[in-house]
Amino acid sequence: MLNNVRPLTRRELTLLLLIVFAGVGLRAVHMPQTRLWVDEAESAINALTILEHGYPVDTYQGLPKYENVLIRPWEDHPEYEFRDVSYSSRGVPVYHAWLPMYAMAGSMKAMGVRPDPVHETPRVLHSADDMRLRTVAARLPGLVFSAVFLFCMFQLGRRMGGEAAGWAALVICAFAATNVYLGVQARYYSATLAFTAMSLLCLWLVLHRGRWRDFALAGLALSLLFHTHILSAFIAAVMFAVTSPWMLRHERVLAKLVLCGGMLTVAALPWIVLTDFLGTATGLPRARELMDLPRDLFAFPLDRPLVFSVLMFGLLAAVASWLLRHRLPLRFLEPFHRSMPAYMLLAVWSVTAYLAFTLLIPAASYFTQRLSLMLQVPVFLLMAMVFVHMAAMIVPRYAGLLACAGLLLLLATTDRLALPHEAWGKNSGPMAALVNRLSLETFEPGTRIYSTPNSHFVVAYYTGLPVQSVAPVRRSFLNEYDGPIVLVEFTDVPPRPRERVLERDAESAGRSLSSDEIDQAIRQIQIHLMRDQWASRVGELGPQLDPPPEWLNASVEDVRRRWDLNIRRDTRRYSHVLVFRGYTVRHYPDWWQTFFYRFVEPEQRMGENVNYAERIRHGRSIMMPHVGCVLHLADQPVPEARLAADDVNDE
Structure with a gap:
């Protein structure tokens, strides 16, 4: 029932566009207010090498680029003691996927930002007045990906938790400070959120409808996600594999799976081979080598007790609604019971992402903020569904309105509600x-x-x-x-x-x-x-x-x-x-x-x-x-x- 959503009325479509516009507009206000930080500038330099060579390379202005931990000796070089591990033997970056770099390169070219020439006598080529333009040029693609992300989250909420859950998911993603922050970064963050949400949406459609175009769209979404954030694409592919037994009820499902997998293979395999990705990735120190397991597995939820408590409440309520289905009134059980498959899918996705990040991420990238990026789509959906289904137990008719108000209140009271940023200059x-x-x-x-x-x-x-x-x-x-x-x-x-x-x-x-x-x-x-x-x-x-x-x-x-x-x-x-x-x-x-x-x-x-x-x-x-x-x-x-x-x- 949840999968077959009704078309939006004109009033609902107008409201949807207004909220998306407000969310993107809030990000646009934040976008030029602070200068690029170090990781953003790294991505911007990679984008400039695309404008110079047609693809990202490991040198800029005649200098090798260094952006990661130093582990690989460069024995025969008189100046440098190490090579950088972010670049393969082919001289191209493999630590980060390329799609966001190309998006930034296109934005820079459109706004007149060009690679800097090398002069025999070094001199400053840009004034302080140029900083705002160069900041906006690098960050602009994040706004486009943010719009895609918001639309996908709205559709996911509607299909997985009902109409009200769609609005709740849209509201929390539009105005949560962490989402606004990620949406304006000159990095892969905004695109990762967009294509993760798109991949999850396609998985839900594949499970419930299983049409040819659903599998084709899934292959496209996974391909885009691979060229945006490889670990997130791996997690999504694992989820497709884990849920594949539930796809067998569809007609000609094997052929459809071959189509989806073939699209991903065609999109990913040439890049893997031509860049020597595997030869580079296998030499990086892993975070698990420094961990105290299993204790460190609990570090992230303990660091975010409020969010973790809300999610656990929702999951426990969904399980209880099934276990107590014959003992409690339908009014209290139905909202959670109806969305049990969605709760379980989001929970499994979250656990898969958590374990994949913990076991596979390089030590240099093991920061909780990066784990948060990979958990945001399932976690925000779970939070939206929990609030909606709790509100439905109290006032079913106004569950969506009450849930949206509750989420905004939660963001405001925990200092997680995005507000217009300070004027240009505090950070710049x-x-x-x-x-x-x-x-x-x-x-x-x-x-x-x-x-x-x-x-x-x-x-x-x-x-x-x-x-x-x-x-x-x-x-x-x-x-x-x-x-x-x-x-x-x-x-x-x-x-x-x-x-x-x-x-x-x-x-x-x-x-x-x-x-x-x-x-x-x-x-x-x-x-x-x-x-x-x-x-x-x-x-x-x-x-x-x-x-x-x-x-x-x-x-x-x-x-x-x-x-x-x-x-x-x-x-x-x-x-x-x-x-x-x-x-x-x-x-x-x-x-x-x-x-x-x-x-x-x-x-x-x-x-x-x-x-x-x-x-x-x-x-x-x-x-x-x-x-x-x-x-x-x-x-x-x-x-x-x-x-x-x-x-x-x-x-």
Whole structure:
């Protein structure tokens, strides 16, 4: 009965379009408000290589790309100690599927964003004013995939849980903050949600109708999902295999299955062979190798107790409705009992996704946010159905309206309701300041420009400079390179002093601070505290500012205390991340050094042993707390390294 949904009335169709438009519009409002973060910039650079070569490659602006943990040695290269594991022996990316990259490439071409040329003398090619355009160009495809996702979720809800469940699924997916966030990312997230929902919808149609076009659409959906997110496609294929016995009642089902499987094979196999996907994927360290099983299997639900409780209630209610079908009134049982197959299918899909992610995902990708991406479609459907069927027990006639209101209230009270975002600048201002600062720098021919990973993609995308990750570079190369080296080292900065504390200090000292004096005091305090952290690590350190006057001691101590609290909080938070297990991560340098060197003896490459430690001791460094980085300008090689090199040449 649920599968044979009635056509929408004109009023319902109008309401559907309005909610989809509102959901996509909310994402559009969020889209330009913050700059790309490191993973988005990585995808944007991959898209630019498509515009340059017709397909994504492992180099950009003449530099090899690095975006993953370092495990593969590059023994014969004078500059790089490692190759990147995200690219196969054929020089193409295989860690991520290509469809979202092509979508971004098309958007960039349409909006006039082009690959950056390589100049003998590096220079900034884009201004801070170009940042918004380059941000929107990379993120725009996410809006299209979001619209597809919302339509598919509406149809899934209607077919699996009834008309009211369709509206509830649409509402929660349109306005949940996590969905809005995923829908605007310049990544594969939005497309993965869209094609996962499409694949699940096709599976439901195949199970209940089993027409030729249902199987053909399933083959198409699985193919699109494979070229978007390979693990999600594997999960969907497993679900087709698990439910195939229930398809046998359809006429000529074997031929239809061959059609569906053949379409997926034709779409996937050539890419697998031509890219050498299997040869690359098998060499990656798996998350399960670092796990404490079975304890770690329960980490995710314990991290999200509210959502897990709602889902468990729904599943238990569905099971109870079947077990107690002869003892309770039909009014209480019918909503759950009628949708029992849907509950079971969504539960099995969720468990399959959970186990597949846990057992197959590479260690570098084992983050709960990525598991959430793969669970969102079945989990959001389950939540919509639970709320609708609970509401139907109370007021059957208005179950949909009550469920939608309840879901919105749940999102609002748990701070998960998406609202219009802050104005452009809160997240983008620091990068704009860095772009402007680098624009003032006069680079000499042969200057090597590095950044701490993976921010090198962000700096390269917004400036057009050939910026490389410093992580894979040999220590000996950095020490001995004859030309200038510029390193943008992103790091922790002290919290911004609180103006009320500054004003209280001034009042105690009989002073009255203007807005300019408050800004000057804030800068003094942050530079003063950063200087304590950096003075012993670098040569000449700027800017040179007088230390804060004594009457600001309370503000200095307040910032120092809050900074220490932030460090303790981050240490506790990162201690639960699998890839950091066994290491203490207190600062951002600890974070990236542990992450990227996790499998190549990180103790020998961290802290004072980091590869660029000696080079930056013999140059100039500029603290930029408003950007969150230190800019190192090292014009000359390390003296000891130069002498050693000369001795070798003399011999």
